[in-house]
Amino acid sequence: MNTVIELLQNRVSSPKLTAPAPNSAELEQILACAVRAPDHARLKPWQFHVISGQALSKLGEIFARAVGEGVAQDKLDKCRNMPLRAPLMIVATCEPQENAKVPALEQFLAVGAAIQNMQVAISSLGYGSIWRTGEMAHLSEVKDAFGLSSAGEIVGFIYVGTPEKLPSKPVTNLSDCVKYWD
Ligand SMILES: Cc1cc2nc3c(=O)[nH]c(=O)nc-3n(C[C@H](O)[C@H](O)[C@H](O)COP(=O)(O)O)c2cc1C
Structure with a gap:
């Protein structure tokens, strides 16, 4: 990968990530x-929480508590282990002003663009990542742990590490989504 164009066209998400x-x-x-993502009026509506080591287990405990006591043990364990799927997580949040x-x-979109910039940067450095959200992103106990108001959102849990194996890139057909106006 030596050009930005090649990098953008070949980037894939990596669900299986390991150290380093x-x-x-x-x-x-x-x-x-x-x-450096585009950000209307430069409001900087984002925060990035960098989580690794023991802090990943701490986040897992937050997930398990947030999902509630009434759920089955296997779901609790699954939630507790979610953050351990990679050696590093960057949680991107948006507090709209x-x-x-x-x-x-537009402020949420700016945070999405910031995430995309990170994913491309991560790929260009030879690492892998995947942008996840899911149920945990929307639970108020989890949002509280990131200091968000009711208007704020977790835009992405970005799992980062070294890909165990790179998934193949699906073929995209531009004619499905591009219309040239006469
Ligand atoms: C806002 C957003 C939320 C996502 N949430 C999840 C998720 O919770 N779990 C998941 O497996 N993929 C999720 N994805 C999709 C992956 O990040 C990834 O884009 C998808 O697996 C396709 O792989 P690719 O990026 O290699 O094309 C999400 C993507 C976006 C943009």
């Missing part, structure tokens, strides 16, 4: 790419 994760210098680069020109939707 990017080191701290690489992580700084990845986060610096995140904050009141702004006359920039609706909340």
Whole structure:
């Protein structure tokens, strides 16, 4: 992969991730790419929580508590182990601000663009990632743990590491989604 075009056209998500994760210098680069995402009025509606080591287990406990006591033990275990699927997680959150020109939707989109910048940066450094959300992203106990108000959202749990094996890239057919206007 030596050009941005090649990188963008060949990037794939990696559901199976292992150590090593990017080191701290690489992580700084990845986060610096995140904050260069397009962001209407430069509101910086994002926060990035970097979670690794013991903190992944702490997040797993938060997931297990949030899902509630009434659920089956295997679901509790599954939730507790979710963050352990990669050696590093970056949780991207959006706290939309009141702004006359920039609706909340555009602020969420800016955080999505930041995530995409990170995923491309991660690939370019030779690592893998996957953007996940799911039930945990929407539980109020989990949102509270990230200091979000009721208007704020977890936009993505970005699992980061070294791909165990790269999934093959599906073939895309541009004619399915592109229309050229006369
Ligand atoms: C907002 C958002 C949420 C997602 N949530 C999940 C998820 O919870 N679990 C999952 O397996 N994939 C999720 N995905 C999809 C993966 O990140 C990935 O894009 C998908 O597996 C397709 O793989 P590809 O990126 O290699 O094309 C989500 C994607 C987006 C944009």
